[in-house]
Amino acid sequence: MNSHQFLYSQSGADSEGLTLECSLPPLQQMCVFALRVFLGVLLCAPHLCSECPSGCECFAVTRTVKCVSKDLLAVPQSVPGYARTVFITGNDIHQIGPDSFAELENVTNIILSNNRITEMASHSFSALLNLRFLDLSGNQLVLIHPEALSIPGSPLQELSLSRSLYNFSALTDLATALRWGGLRGLLRLDLSGNQLSLLPPGMFSHLPSLQQLFLTNNSLVTVYSGTFSGMNQLQVLDLSHNAFSTFSADALQELETLGNIQVFLGNNPYTCSCEIQDFVSWLNESRAQVDVEAVRCASPRGLNGTLLQGLSVQAVGCVVPDQAEVADLTLQTSYVFLGLVLGFVGMVFLLVLYLNRTDMKNWIIGMRDACHDILEGYHYRYEIDSDPRLGHISAANCNSREKGQQGLTLSQKLLSDTCILQVPTDTHVRQVTASPPVGL
Ligand SMILES: *[C@@H]1O[C@H](CO)[C@@H](O)[C@H](O)[C@H]1NC(C)=O
Ligand SMILES: *[C@@H]1O[C@H](CO)[C@@H](O)[C@H](O)[C@H]1NC(C)=O
Numbered sequence: 001m002n003s004h005q006f007l008y009s010q011s012g013a014d015s016e017g018l019t020l021e022c023s024l025p026p027l028q029q030m031c032v033f034a035l036r037v038f039l040g041v042l043l044c045a046p047h048l049c050s051e052c053p054s055g056c057e058c059f060a061v062t063r064t065v066k067c068v069s070k071d072l073l074a075v076p077q078s079v080p081g082y083a084r085t086v087f088i089t090g091n092d093i094h095q096i097g098p099d100s101f102a103e104l105e106n107v108t109n110i111i112l113s114n115n116r117i118t119e120m121a122s123h124s125f126s127a128l129l130n131l132r133f134l135d136l137s138g139n140q141l142v143l144i145h146p147e148a149l150s151i152p153g154s155p156l157q158e159l160s161l162s163r164s165l166y167n168f169s170a171l172t173d174l175a176t177a178l179r180w181g182g183l184r185g186l187l188r189l190d191l192s193g194n195q196l197s198l199l200p201p202g203m204f205s206h207l208p209s210l211q212q213l214f215l216t217n218n219s220l221v222t223v224y225s226g227t228f229s230g231m232n233q234l235q236v237l238d239l240s241h242n243a244f245s246t247f248s249a250d251a252l253q254e255l256e257t258l259g260n261i262q263v264f265l266g267n268n269p270y271t272c273s274c275e276i277q278d279f280v281s282w283l284n285e286s287r288a289q290v291d292v293e294a295v296r297c298a299s300p301r302g303l304n305g306t307l308l309q310g311l312s313v314q315a316v317g318c319v320v321p322d323q324a325e326v327a328d329l330t331l332q333t334s335y336v337f338l339g340l341v342l343g344f345v346g347m348v349f350l351l352v353l354y355l356n357r358t359d360m361k362n363w364i365i366g367m368r369d370a371c372h373d374i375l376e377g378y379h380y381r382y383e384i385d386s387d388p389r390l391g392h393i394s395a396a397n398c399n400s401r402e403k404g405q406q407g408l409t410l411s412q413k414l415l416s417d418t419c420i421l422q423v424p425t426d427t428h429v430r431q432v433t434a435s436p437p438v439g440l
């Protein structure tokens with residue numbers, strides 16, 4: 001069975017030689033049979049014609065194994081060691097486990113598309129030390145282990161995950177796996193057709209060699225700064241067939257950091273209103289090579305299908321006033337506003353004054369009286385201070401205290417101690433002198 005299949009593949013390749021040798025029609029069938037036997041004996045040495053897993057076809061010369069649409073439930077084991085390319089497609093394999101691919105050191109390409117794979121375990125491919133091309137498109141990945149893509153020596157160069165991420169959890173899982181996978185040699189990554197609406201920032205920053213990134217046919221609406229950070233080797237970025245209606249200044253800056261690369265931005269539903277101005281300018285000036293022929297307005301209706309590049313400022317209904325004029329206008333506006341506020345505050349103040357006019361009047365009168373009293377007090381004191389006669393008496397009064405102290409009552413004593421100048425001085429003096437010495 002196996003050698004038969006093998007020969008079948010050979011007979012196709014050698015069919016020309018076959019018809020030359022066996023030109024006689026009656027002998028043809030016999031010739032074919034003889035040739036098959038001959039080639040079988042010659043080429044099918046034991047190490048080449050090792051077991052082919054059931055449900056698969058193995059082609060030693062092209063070093064290819066194909067297990068296509070055979071309703072396989074798991075990755076077939078005992079794939080021949082000569083295999084370089086393995087197709088396992090259209091089956092019903094739900095999980096890729098750590099032992100799914102064991103010791104296939106010569107395999108360089110694995111195509112695992114359309115297998116309904118939902119889960120990739122840790123180190124799923126780590127035995128494939130020469131794996132360069134891995135196609136996982138058309139699956140329904142829900143769980144991706146952080147180390148699912150780790151392979152010692154980072155041999156992987158191309159990874160396709162087109163139409164294979166089931167939901168946003170799978171995307172965040174993938175972002176982690178790209179970070180942990182050590183995919184330092186990855187050159188090409190295909191994430192098209194995954195209904196992605198946003199990309200985790202720095203998702204690709206651990207892919208330093210990446211040259212081509214395909215994000216076409218998703219639902220992306222914006223590019224954040226940092227989305228494409230760390231991709232210094234990028235040459236091709238495909239953002240066509242997404243949901244971009246415009247690109248903000250931040251997004252354009254992010255695209256500009258990628259430099260002189262090829263960027264596909266076509267077939268997005270661009271809205272050609274005033275907000276698209278920055279994008280149009282960028283298209284006019286950018287270093288990037290953009291597919292400008294496919295970058296067209298989707299709305300408004302009047303501009304549907306119009307090329308964005310070269311679209312004039314007036315066409316997008318955007319009359320931008322002069323920069324200086326704008327600044328001037330802003331300044332004027334702020335002055336007018338300030339004036340209005342001050343006017344309003346003044347009005348309120350006057351109104352409050354008016355409403356409280358009676359209270360205010362009383363208050364003013366009260367204030368005036370108080371001031372008057374205080375002023376009078378000062379005036380009196382001033383007069384006493386400036387009268388030399390009164391000053392003399394007061395000094396005498398204070399000196400005479402010691403002599404007559406014994407004869408004074410407590411109140412009198414307190415009074416004389418304070419030496420208050422306002423107390424009429426003659427009476428005080430009289431008191432001191434008139435009082436007879438009680439202690440005698
Ligand atoms: C891989 O290829 C080399 C050389 O072609 C061969 O010697 C080796 O046996 C192959 N490995 C396996 C597992 O068959
Ligand atoms: C993604 O799908 C899986 C399986 O249905 C579910 O457990 C998970 O919560 C989903 N994640 C999100 C973000 O919807």
Ligand SMILES: *[C@@H]1O[C@H](CO)[C@@H](O)[C@H](O)[C@H]1NC(C)=O
Nearest residue numbers: 163192193194195217218241
């Ligand atoms: C876009 O992706 C959807 C699935 O998400 C698929 O059905 C459709 O064929 C794709 N379109 C293109 C143009 O690739």
Ligand SMILES: *[C@@H]1O[C@H](CO)[C@@H](O)[C@H](O)[C@H]1NC(C)=O
Nearest residue numbers: 277280281284310311312313
């Ligand atoms: C883009 O360039 C065209 C001419 O090449 C010019 O008419 C148009 O005003 C420019 N648009 C912007 C936004 O710079």
